[in-house]
Amino acid sequence: MGGKLFRNFSFFSATLSFFLLLGIFAVLFHYAQDAIHTFGIDFLWTDTWEADEDDEGGVFGGLIPIVGTLLSTLIAMLIATPMAMGIAIFLTEIASEKVAKPVSIAIELLAAIPSIIYGMWGLFYFAPIVQKTVGGDGVGLLTAGIVLAIMIIPFMASITRDSMNTTPAVLKESAYAMGATKFEVIKDVIMPYAKGGIIGSIILALGRALGETMAVAFLIGSVMQLPKRITDPTTSIPVLLANNFAEAEGLELSSMYYLALILFVVSFIIISTAKFYFFGRKAKA
């Protein structure tokens, strides 16, 4: 009885999430129609975003926010992935319990801080530091990327640590019993064993970095220009949408839906390729 109810409920929830996904896609697609018809695929490499005087038409292209989104995410992932792995390895295999406990708690707390706080901290404290050390205006791709990295590190590190912790002690002992060093045990046993969790955490962090709005809005500079250097200010899809959505209408609004659709599809593709890659590997392992 209870089993059946539960099964129906799970089935309902699973179907619901599928239809939600479809529904969101359909809505974005519908409202983006105007822009899709007007600009077509050229939208992707057009770097102007200008409304006509009458606010009816204009030329809108997504290149700048798309590049800004991808680059800031790339910077964040390049910094965050090795750092998070290092932290997770330190917590599971190197630190004594006395050190690992408080550090773990601190990391979990960091993961719970709302992104706007990272944004404010980044703007008032961190951006000047970046400006002093590498030049530029303070706000820009690099600052946004680094603060994004700081935001996703705790999350990645704690998932990775949890999955490393599931490595059975006896498997590690077997490797040590063959004459492995700690480093070799980490590389040959723990990392392969925790691979699923590690890839999962990277995917989730990637999704979060791609869609992050608040912190990036503070830090990326929010200007419609292609970055020439890594310290240059630019904009990203979520930031552009958040800043301009309220005032936009007509073709500009439709172009924004087009951008949102692109972000949706890009996130979807990244996450599903990562998932397929992961499942493909898992089946073989």
Added chain:
Amino acid sequence: MENVVMEVKDFSFVYPGAEKPSLKKITLPVEENKITAMIGPSGCGKSTLLRSMNRIHDLYPGNTYEGEINLYHRDGTKENILKLKKENDFIRLRQEVGMIFQKPTPFPMSIFDNVAYGLRLAGIKNKSELQDRVEAALKGAAIWKETKDRLGESALGMSGGQQQRLCIARAVALKPRVLLFDEPTSALDPISTGAIEELISELKSEVSVVIVTHNMQQASRLSDYTAFMYLGELIEYDKTETIFLNPSEKLTEDYITGRFG
């Protein structure tokens, strides 16, 4: 007595935070190219003793021990392994004294790589040498026939019994002097158990074996010497026939006749 390869002397062991020692003044030889069985009721300290003999305990901090565990090297020199401190020394020890666990523990890699793992760690890089030694080890562990056409496949796809023989092959590949088995068949079906037992008796021409077992028949079938332990003490150690047919201690007799344990 013939040649002794390892020797436990007045060895006591306390786990961190434990009130009482888990092992009390154990003295026990390990004869070369013989099989020594350790029997005794649950919690008597068999695993603790076995895990001291390759210092695998020292992965976890805080154990205290007294006494000596000596390893006699091939050149006749004696080394007290309790004195080892450096990672390199542990590696050297564990290459000489291998261990097989209760549950099969294949690494998440191919069959070939599992067996080659220890060899690669030991610095063997030459492809043909690796190939030869992997083949020899798999033959030595009697699973060459089953594995020769699927060396590249994941070891996780093998049956439990095959996995355990793979783990033995992996240990044998390093040409250790001593192999420690902690209840190697308790997770296996009777047929796989038979195969492993046969394998262990064949191994003794090349290595000395110490095996912990709960299975009295297994101990009597397989071993040359038997040690009976009880509450952290070694009650009796002798030739296996003597222990099973004519034990000197009442406690030993009670245990092997199944009166407790």
